[in-house]
Amino acid sequence: MKSATQDKRVFTEQETSHYIGMSRSFLRQSRMEGLRKNRTQAPPFIKIGRAVRYLKEDLDQWLDSHRKMHQLPHEGGAHV
Template identity: 40%
Template sequence: MTNTTFLDTIEAARYLGLQKTTLEAWRSRGKGPQFVKLGRAVRYRRPDLDAWIESRIRHNTIGGDAA
């Protein structure tokens, strides 16, 4: 994990164009992008956010919950 950029919840939400509370709610429900716990701090790795975005790409509107 060399040279990994970690973002806090506010930074990750801004990066994704979401509200901080949305990420917090998804985290508590086991949804959304992967995150890392460092002690009591929650951090998101930029590559995980990018992978999560890529996994959300859809070619039609048929399908389940995108979160």
Template identity: 45%
Template sequence: MQEPSNPHHSTGNAAAYLGNSERTLARWRSLREGPPYIRVGRKVRYLQSDLDEWLARHRVHPVREGRPVGCGGGAHQRPTSERHGR
């Protein structure tokens, strides 16, 4: 028998994959947050592709593209008047 191309996960497996608890996923479902899921009767399943897409959408890029680190403009800089002794 051939493996499905898009396997599904139980809440426990999905929580482990995302690094969260089952309780967190249950809370997200009740708040209509978190990754998409499938409910069949009382069972909840998460598709691997949905988990991967959800993680990708929550990826944070700490440095703006096209701007080298240390080029100024960040919140850590002192106001111009302080830098120039005014």
């Protein structure tokens, strides 16, 4: 069964936080700071008056852009 969030096109900050698995403080901080070295860039957002909203398709693209194609190096040797 789909949740109400999956059917929406525009998410609030709280819904976005839940959808991408990041904290609301990450969203706020990354929005205000913009692109900074060694920091994860905020997902694209829109402002409607004072309200901040996120488009689902932008969030999906943002998540896809952070996908890793290879495993991270394993520490301590290989397991059999």
